[in-house]
Amino acid sequence: MEIEVTPTRNEHSIIFKLNLKLIPPGTGLSFANPQSADSHPLARALFQVKGVVSVWIIDDEIQVTKDEKTRWGSVKPRIMEIIRSNVNSA
Template sequence: MFIQTETTPNPATLKFLPGRAVLPGDTLDMRSAEDAEISPLASALFAVDGVSGVFYGADFIAVTKDEQVDWQFIKPAILGSIMEHFMSGGPLLAGEHEEQVGDEEFFDESDTQTVETIKELLETRVRPAVAHDGGDIAFRGFKDGIVYLHMRGACAGCPSSTATLKNGIQNLLRHFLPDVEEVRPV
């Protein structure tokens, strides 16, 4: 088994591509060893000293490290854990995982059409681009012209995420929806 790695715009996150499906059709962001208890692979990755986050995408695993740790010291252990997991044929998740706390959407019913358009633009134009960089973005709410988005994976804590939100996503949404005044992270 050969696992490719890719850098992401976030220097603290590397994207690992095992060459097979990881979590098709869904994403899962785990920011602590407690969050990772639902996944044997994530638990093994958090056991590597210096790992501070694990994110599953459709065909990749994004691993975030502590700032004080160098990739050269932990990358071999991460690769070993990923390879061991996929070679064992074990399940990715120990059981059905619950929707993460705070994932409830909020918006006024009169804005339903605007929210549907925002979600469609995010799904077709934004999510594929951020997934390429090892992350994900999810709609959380719309109120008083402000779109609230949740950044996950490599996007969470990325130095360029503010630029992505303001210069990319905000401009895209404003172009198609005059009701949108601003985009903010949650």
């Protein structure tokens, strides 16, 4: 699986674009907090990364937003590892 990382206009959000569909085209899932992600294993795992504050899953993309104090360099590798392990095991 390939993951392309794309910045957004919001410096605290990054899009992780995969070369496969995660959910049906034209649909999206929004998780604004860890409790809302309880039923979705990938989103739940992403919220376990310190600093992650929201997760959106749309088609083949995962948009992750972090808090202002957290640096992307400290969380991006872990986020990519979680995406790989959760998507490959699904």
